[in-house]
Amino acid sequence: MNTTILSAVTFVYLASFVVFLVSEATGKGTWEKAARFITLGGFLVHTGGIVLRWVESHQAGMGHAPLSNFYESLVFFSWAVVFLYLSFAWKQAKGIIGAFVMPVAFLLMAYASFSPTVDSQIKPLIPALKSNWLIVHVITCFLGYAAFVLASVFGIMSLRQGDDAARTKAVAEMLENCLKTGFILFTLGIVTGSVWAHVAWGRYWGWDPKETWALITWLIYTGAIHVRIRDGSMSRRFVAILVIGLAAVLFTYFGVNYLPGLHSYQ
Amino acid sequence: MQAKDTGGSGMKGNRVLRGPASLRLTGALLFWIALLCIVATIIPQTPYRPTEGTALTGRIMMLLSLRDVFHSLWFLVPVALLALNMLACMALRMRVRGKSGYFPMPKTGLSEVALPADRDPRLVREGLHRLISASHAPAAAGSGERPVLMGEKGALRRFAPLIVHGSIFVVLVGAALAFTGFKGTMEIPVGETLDVVTLYDGTPMPLGFALRCDKFGIQYYDSGMPREYRSDVSFVSKGSTVLQRPVLVNHPVSHHGILFSQSGYNQKAEATLTVKGPSGRQSISAGEDAVIEMHDTGHRVHVMRVIQDMMSMGPGVQLLVEGPGGSHMLWLFRDIARIAERYPGITGKVPQFNPSLVKPYTFVLDGVTTRxxxxxxxxxxxxxxxxAAGAILFLVGITMVFLMVHERVWAVVEEDQGRLTVKLAMQRNGKTVPVDVHVCEQVKGLGSVPS
Structure with a gap:
């Protein structure tokens, strides 16, 4: 049941992307409002789907948070992107900004729901994942990922400077908020992961590929923050670092599965 | 983060610190460390295995420590340099910050408010003091003919970048201390006691106390997936049990500062042998790799393989018996009588199958059990x-950097030919920013003599 609802959300996000595009093309407020509320509606259903999955896992006698396999991580990643987008940009959630963000949420959901390689079944937890640290580690990491993705998307948007000074300023502001939030949350994700690793494996850091790539991502965004302070404005090199950071986030999430390590998804 | 702000070419402060504190150095070091991290995830890290063969690529990899990047000088030296770089930045920041006993009003970026002619300078000053005190902690900033009023809030925010960079230094110090510890594994059969850790490079290290595995069990889900691994362990010191604890995945046990975590399991096949010799019968239990000394004749028996079912012939054991008469390989089967019935004369045709091959002994395999x-x-x-302390400090510091605002405001009243002008300045997180229009409006209304 939950997978049906969640796959329906995919199409809602696609629709909101299209309506955002139309609103940008027509410049009409009605379309903008419609797109915003379609996104919000999709997000609420998305949240409901995740909660339902949790409930269904309890009913099946497993009772674990839906944060334990590749499917669930994709669904939560997409949820985190929309959640942060709505939190930081509800007022600005219009036109081209939505048209840049919603495809990210749509693609993640589409991959989760329709890729034949992604298993959407609820499975019991293996002993290594049976820990309360799972929830806090996964939530902080994915909110961090999502905030970094948004920061990078806003960075790319800022290259396309229009005449609209208010929008330019709004994008810069949202970028800054996302970067700061992402940095705090991702750091928290690494720290909670370290605590968990200490408990589960006896060491807080073991240079597992996922750990190493998380560090690489962290270093890149650390660089971005320093360049931002130094340049004082949206410089091209700042945006370039954000784009490299986006690639690093994607590799940390997807790419590491192709390397041998302890964090591979089942 | 702003500690780096003073880095680079336009930096103030001590000349000695300028080089090591440069932001360019930070950037280069971060880039290099990130690059090595990438290399280390592409080339599998197998630090404790000897490098394969003498192939040229293998030798180059060994020479450049590419199979053990994180313990190589390529990696450790830049990390140490990064730690020094941050220390230098922090020291510079302390010097720059530490100098000022009071904070002079910025000379540029001032907002000027011209007051109407009828204002009383004393009342204006009082009004300004009230205005500043309402939102900021007042402070004196200079004296003399033109006393400057000053207010400050969020002053703790100034230390946030120090906390952030200091915390990373603390983490690095902690990471360096890991070299004084050790990492290893203990493989303990159920019922046995072991007091030696096998370190990751294969060397054994005495623990100072012993561990006995009282029980090991795996619970399964209905689907057959493992649900729980659990070892019941006793810590034994000088022959007496001092602590009994279950060790589960995600629930390690700490004893004398050493962390024991459930990391895997094995099944060990063990053979029960009866050896008939000149001094009678002897019963022995032994697993693979065990060596049994026969003291009366000087023979040594190496247990080579223990197999539960050897090619459908039942449990079997391969032994290498060394003695004064040379070395002999032996295959023992529990069901040797049945095998001999089926293949008459086999022990004659295949001498290795003859349990009495090595005189004066006869070996009998009673059975193979798994443990x-x-x-x-x-x-x-x-x-x-x-x-841990570094991580907590970092999170506190970074939250302060991002969420707190350090504000300083200055106000000075100037009189020129009977007309008063108030000059205002504001700094947010060390950067001069324009004063809000509505504040200027409030200032304009100050000092009017009540009628």
């Missing part, structure tokens, strides 16, 4: 409290 063996990860890392 569960728990594998515990054994780690001692004295740096953990430092790393």
């Amino acid at each position: 569960d063996t728990t594998i515990l990860g054994v780690n001692r890392d004295p740096g953990v409290p430092f790393v």
Whole structure:
């Protein structure tokens, strides 16, 4: 049941992307409002789907948070992107900004729901994942990922400077908020992961590929923050670092599965 | 983060610190460290295995420590340099900050408010003082003919970048302390006691106390997936049990600063042998790799393989018996009588199958049993409290950097030919920013003599 609802959300996000595009093309407020509320509606259903999955896992006698396999991580990643987008940009959630963000949420959901390689079944937890640290580690990491993705998307948007000074300023502001939030949350994700690793494996850091790539991502965004302070404005090199950071986030999430390590998804 | 702000070419402060504190150096070091991290995830890290063969690529990899990047000088030296770089930045920041006993009003970026002619300078000053005190902690900033009023809030925010960079230094110190600890494993068969850790490079290390595995068990889900691994372990010191604890995945046990975690399991096949010799019968239990000394004749028996079912012939054991008469390979079968019935004369045709091949002994295999063996990860890392403290400090510092605002405001009243002008300045997180229009409006209304 939950997978049906969640796959329906995919199409809602696609629709909101299209309506955002139309609103940008027509410049009409009605379309903008419609797109915003379609996104919000999709997000609420998305949240409901995740909660339902949790409930269904309890009913099946497993009772674990839906944060334990590749499917669930994709669904939560997409949820985190929309959640942060709505939190930081509800007022600005219009036109081209939505048209840049919603495809990210749509693609993640589409991959989760329709890729034949992604298993959407609820499975019991293996002993290594049976820990309360799972929830806090996964939530902080994915909110961090999502905030970094948004920061990078806003960075790319800022290259396309229009005449609209208010929008330019709004994008810069949202970028800054996302970067700061992402940095705090991702750091928290690494720290909670370290605590968990200490408990589960006896060491807080073991240079597992996922750990190493998380560090690489962290270093890149650390660089971005320093360049931002130094340049004082949206410089091209700042945006370039954000784009490299986006690639690093994607590799940390997807790419590491192709390397041998302890964090591979089942 | 703003500690780096003073880095680079336009930096103030001590000349000695300027080089090591440069932001360019930070950037280069971060880039290099990130690059090595990438290399280390592409080339599998197998630090404790000897490098394969003498192939040229293998030798180059060994020479450049590419199979053990994180313990190589390529990696450790830049990390140490990064730590020094941050220390230099922090020292510079302290010097720059520490100098000022009071904070002079900025000379540029001032907002000027011209007051109407009828204002009383004393009342204006009082009004300004009230205005500043309402939102900021007032402070004196200079004296003399033109006393400057000053207010400050969020002053703690100034230390946030120091906390952030200092915390990373603390983490690195903690990480360096890990080199004074050890990492290893203990493989303990159920019912046995072991007091030696096998370190990751294969060397054994005495623990100072012993561990006995009382029980090992695996619970399964209905689907057959493992649900729980559990070892019941006793810690034994000088022959007496001092602590009994279950070790589960995600629930390690700490003893004498050493962390024991459930890291795996094995099944060990063990052979029960009866050896008939000149001094009678002897019953022996032995697993693979065991060596049995026969003291009366000087023979040594190496247990080579223990197999539960050898090619459908039942349990079998391969032994290498060394003695004064040379070395002999022996295959023992529990069901040798049945095998001999089926293949008459086999012990004559295949001497290795003859249990009495090595005189004066006759070996009988009574059976093969399997015994569960728990594998515990054994780690001692004295740096953990430092790393934990550093991580907490970092999170506190970074939250302060992002969420707190340090504000300073200045106001000075100037009189020129009977007309008063108030000059205002504001700094947010060390940067001069324009004063809000509505504040200027409020200032304009100050000092009017009540009628």
